[in-house]
Amino acid sequence: MSYSGVWTLAEAKDGKLKRVAFELLTRGRKLADKLDEELASLIISNDVSEEEAERLIAAGADKVYLVNDKKLGNFIVENYSNVMVDLIEKHKPEIILGAATTLGRTLLPHVAIRVEAGLTADCTELDIEEETGNLLQTRPAIGGNILATIHTPKHRPQMATVRPKSTAPAEEVGGREGEIINIDFDSELYDGRVERVGFRTSEEEDVNIVDADVVVAGGKGLKKAENFAMIKEMAQYLDGVVGASRDAVEMDWITYPHQVGLSGKTVTPKLYIAIGVSGAIQHLAGMKTSDNIVAINEDPDADIFKVADIGLIGNLFELVPMINERLAQEKEVEKVEV
Amino acid sequence: MKIITPIKQVPETSNVKMDEETGTMVRDGVESIINPLDLYAIEAAIELKEEHGGEVIAVTMGPPSAEKAIKEAIAMGCDDGILLSGREFAGADTWATAYTLSRCIDDIGDYDLIFCGLQATDGDTAQVGPGIASFLDLPLATYVSSIEDVHIADDTTYTEPDENYIELERLLEEGYEKLRMPLPALITVVKEINFPRLPTLSGKRKARDKDVTPKNSEHIEMKEEYLGLQGSPTRVVNIDRPKVTRGGKMIDARDESKQEEAVEELINYLNANELL
Ligand SMILES: Cc1cc2nc3c(=O)[nH]c(=O)nc-3n(C[C@H](O)[C@H](O)[C@H](O)COP(=O)(O)OP(=O)(O)OC[C@H]3O[C@@H](n4cnc5c(N)ncnc54)[C@H](O)[C@@H]3O)c2cc1C
Ligand SMILES: Nc1ncnc2c1ncn2[C@@H]1O[C@H](COP(=O)(O)O)[C@@H](O)[C@H]1O
Numbered sequence: 223m224s225y226s227g228v229w230t231l232a233e234a235k236d237g238k239l240k241r242v243a244f245e246l247l248t249r250g251r252k253l254a255d256k257l258d259e260e261l262a263s264l265i266i267s268n269d270v271s272e273e274e275a276e277r278l279i280a281a282g283a284d285k286v287y288l289v290n291d292k293k294l295g296n297f298i299v300e301n302y303s304n305v306m307v308d309l310i311e312k313h314k315p316e317i318i319l320g321a322a323t324t325l326g327r328t329l330l331p332h333v334a335i336r337v338e339a340g341l342t343a344d345c346t347e348l349d350i351e352e353e354t355g356n357l358l359q360t361r362p363a364i365g366g367n368i369l370a371t372i373h374t375p376k377h378r379p380q381m382a383t384v385r386p387k388s389t390a391p392a393e394e395v396g397g398r399e400g401e402i403i404n405i406d407f408d409s410e411l412y413d414g415r416v417e418r419v420g421f422r423t424s425e426e427e428d429v430n431i432v433d434a435d436v437v438v439a440g441g442k443g444l445k446k447a448e449n450f451a452m453i454k455e456m457a458q459y460l461d462g463v464v465g466a467s468r469d470a471v472e473m474d475w476i477t478y479p480h481q482v483g484l485s486g487k488t489v490t491p492k493l494y495i496a497i498g499v500s501g502a503i504q505h506l507a508g509m510k511t512s513d514n515i516v517a518i519n520e521d522p523d524a525d526i527f528k529v530a531d532i533g534l535i536g537n538l539f540e541l542v543p544m545i546n547e548r549l550a551q552e553k554e555v556e557k558v559e560v
Numbered sequence: 561m562k563i564i565t566p567i568k569q570v571p572e573t574s575n576v577k578m579d580e581e582t583g584t585m586v587r588d589g590v591e592s593i594i595n596p597l598d599l600y601a602i603e604a605a606i607e608l609k610e611e612h613g614g615e616v617i618a619v620t621m622g623p624p625s626a627e628k629a630i631k632e633a634i635a636m637g638c639d640d641g642i643l644l645s646g647r648e649f650a651g652a653d654t655w656a657t658a659y660t661l662s663r664c665i666d667d668i669g670d671y672d673l674i675f676c677g678l679q680a681t682d683g684d685t686a687q688v689g690p691g692i693a694s695f696l697d698l699p700l701a702t703y704v705s706s707i708e709d710v711h712i713a714d715d716t717t718y719t720e721p722d723e724n725y726i727e728l729e730r731l732l733e734e735g736y737e738k739l740r741m742p743l744p745a746l747i748t749v750v751k752e753i754n755f756p757r758l759p760t761l762s763g764k765r766k767a768r769d770k771d772v773t774p775k776n777s778e779h780i781e782m783k784e785e786y787l788g789l790q791g792s793p794t795r796v797v798n799i800d801r802p803k804v805t806r807g808g809k810m811i812d813a814r815d816e817s818k819q820e821e822a823v824e825e826l827i828n829y830l831n832a833n834e835l836l
Contacts, residue, residue: 235734296737299690299700299702300699300700303694323733324702324703324730324731324732324733327686327687327690327702328690328700328702328703331654331658331686331687331688331689331690331691331694332690332691332693332694332700333694334655334687334691335655335658335659335690335691335694335695336694338655338793339793340653340655340792340793340794341654341655341687341793341794342794343654343684343685343686343687344684344685351797358797360800362684362802363682363683363684364681364682364684365681365684366802367801367802368799368800368801368802369799369800369801369802370796370798370799370800371796371797371798371799371800372794372795372796372797373794373795373797374793374794374795375795376793377793415699415741415742416699416700416701416739416740416741416742417739417740417741418737418738418739419727419738419739419740420737420738421735421736421737421738422735422736422738423734423735423736424735424736429735430733430734432733433733436835460835460836478705478731478750478751478752479731479752481751484681484684485596485597485678485750485751486751492835493830493833493835507684510802514833514835515806515808516826516829516830520814522810522812527808527810528805528806529805529806529808530806530808530810531806531808531809531829532808532809532811532825532826532829533808533809533810533811534811534813534822534823534826535810535811535812535813535814536812536813536814536818536819536822537814540816540819541813541819541822541823544819544820544823545823545826545827548823548824548827549827549836552827552831552836
């Protein structure tokens with residue numbers, strides 16, 4: 223049997239599909255159409271209903287493999303890997319896309335080894351090579367200094383993780399047809415070695431900087447912890463979350479989950495505002511692909527301005543309070559209009 | 561307890577210079593260092609050794625000059641090191657790298673834990689750690705932000721496999737997950753886990769006197785077809801230089817008189833792009 227079809231791994235939480243599952247369909251549909259092959263999504267979970275799975279079909283999938291089992295409620299890589307490897311061996315997809323989330327970046331490398339597949343991490347562009355039909359996978363490397371395009375000429379499947387928010391989610395349209403295939407979890411595939419014994423959400427609420435549409439980030443230019451209050455205030459007006467440079471984290475002004483960059487998180491929000499951040503390449507690597515970038519810095523030569531769509535050169539301690547005041551007004555205006 | 565830390569030597573990239581014309585990294589005069597994120601793995605390993613006794617062995621696959629990375633690891637407090645170096649390893653992608661390292665780790669044998677960095681700063685893939693776990697069929701925990709407990713049975717003669725275990729926390733998008741896993745296991749760590757120590761003077765002396773064992777596929781059983789470029793499913797087709805500047809609008813608001821206008825322009829920008 224030869225390899226055919228494009229698969230996406232659809233992540234879900236509490237029975238709901240994540241936004242990134244639909245972003246992968248945008249990517250997958252394009253590839254499947256170019257290859258003239260089928261697009262399938264795979265859900266591994268304990269509580270995703272068929273109704274919820276139908277949403278993937280409405281958004282472009284031709285098939286959904288739905289594996290629900292109470293033993294799969296938590297992501298334990300060994301179990302998920304067993305499920306995926308089993309399905310890959312049975313159905314032989316040509317391309318498998320996962321999200322470059324903590325889950326995808328753990329599971330896909332584990333699977334790729336076992337099925338002898340090539341895997342490219344954290345891709346921002348995907349295409350099909352005209353002559354060969356190979357998957358072309360483009361990703362930033364060396365802290366975002368280069369864009370490398372990679373392919374897998376001889377091995378199948380071809381696998382990639384895709385940076386969340388690097389594309390728009392596929393829209394759900396009524397009337398699309400597709401098939402939901404329920405798959406029983408074979409107890410032979412259960413690996414009982416690792417046990418999840420607890421979970422705590424971070425003490426702070428707004429630490430999910432990866433999924434946020436707006437990130438307001440503060441750097442060493444803020445001078446002290448208390449000054450992050452202005453950043454938080456701005457984030458509130460914009461319904462966003464607070465990000466930070468490594469130096470700000472290192473100073474203990476804010477906790478590590480807020481760190482953006484090479485040794486922190488990669489974010490691609492609609493709006494990224496960098497305040498008192500110089501724009502070191504390790505920081506840029508984590509935010510350069512944001513849709514809109516605003517920078518506020520007193521140094522006109524700061525590298526952050528190179529990636530900014532709009533840059534304010536000036537003293538942040540004067541500018542930020544003024545901006546916050548105007549944002550508060552804008553909000554008021556909006557409220558009156560409603 | 562025996563801990564193995566696979567570490568990678570990378571170019572020091574805090575000030576990467578790119579050749580504007582060729583789009584490649586200027587390597588001349590660029591120092592090679594231990595992948596900064598691997599320092600956290602080394603530190604975590606040394607801390608556990610200090611608490612439970614045993615040894616830490618650093619392993620690197622790279623050119624002969626990567627011996628320096630091993631020496632640095634020993635200067636920090638690792639007990640021994642292995643340098644995997646050979647032409648047959650050249651051009652390895654993450655699949656072939658994970659294979660080669662897993663063969664070497666298997667050859668060392670008898671280990672309790674393997675600590676990897678989250679990712680290497682040159683490739684940024686974060687795939688080698690999970691890959692090694694997959695090859696060796698070891699329980700895997702990625703993004704580990706703290707080690708809560710390590711339990712090693714005192715009497716090893718009658719140990720049930722489950723008696724040796726580790727409890728740890730992983731940093732995920734929504735919070736911290738606690739896992740309990742039997743040993744041996746493989747862990748990749750995030751920066752939050754610790755503060756890496758600096759090499760001490762006595763450590764440096766020890767490193768200088770220590771012979772780093774060089775090894776290749778003649779010393780360790782490996783499948784030739786899984787090594788280096790030949791064993792790598794992926795190939796680089798093209799390297800591009802992304803546009804460095806967005807050519808965005810710069811507004812000089814250094815003078816107080818210009819601030820109000822600048823702020824207004826920013827608000828207009830946000831409104832125009834439907835960001836409010
Ligand atoms: C391996 C490695 C990994 C790294 N990973 C990361 C990472 O993940 N994330 C990260 O951010 N960094 C990372 N770094 C660190 C990075 O190199 C920089 O040191 C760091 O990003 C600098 O933080 P900063 O911009 O807040 O501080 P600085 O570089 O000190 O910049 C402060 C800025 O504030 C401006 N400023 C000061 N006062 C004012 C004022 N009153 N008004 C307006 N502007 C003002 C200054 O002009 C300056 O540009 C990493 C480094 C290495 C080697
Ligand atoms: N050549 C190598 N030698 C030893 N360890 C490596 C090598 N490449 C990667 N690693 C380990 O795997 C981790 C992830 O690397 P990467 O997948 O390249 O981002 C690193 O932090 C190291 O711990």
